[in-house]
Amino acid sequence: SIASRKAVEILDNSENVLAIELLTAAQAVEFRKQKHLAPTTKQLYKLLRQHVAPLEVDRELHPDISKIKSLIERGIIIDKLSKWI
Numbered sequence: 001s002i003a004s005r006k007a008v009e010i011l012d013n014s015e016n017v018l019a020i021e022l023l024t025a026a027q028a029v030e031f032r033k034q035k036h037l038a039p040t041t042k043q044l045y046k047l048l049r050q051h052v053a054p055l056e057v058d059r060e061l062h063p064d065i066s067k068i069k070s071l072i073e074r075g076i077i078i079d080k081l082s083k084w085i
Contacts, residue, residue: 015069015072015073016065016069018069018072019065019066019068019069019072020065022044022048022068022077023048023052023061023064023065023068026045026048026049026052026054027054027055029045030054030055039084040081040084040085043080043084044077044080044081044084047071047076047077047080048068048071051067051068051071052064052067052068
């Protein structure tokens with residue numbers, strides 16, 4: 001039905017937005033001189049950096065966003081967070 005297709009589209013868009021937000025947050029940590037993070041935040045940062053390198057030179061971000069979105073879709077981020085909390 002139309003409603004189910006729309007729901008899938010909304011979910012996909014939400015995953016893209018979340019992936020972009022996580023990528024942006026991880027990059028913000030790179031800009032900080034002091035990298036004092038809460039334990040759970042530090043674990044999430046490390047997980048993201050295992051899959052996506054810091055942005056040091058200009059590059060296309062779509063592959064990075066796709067990698068993080070894949071972590072979201074496969075439930076890896078939520079599984080890890082539930083263990084760390």
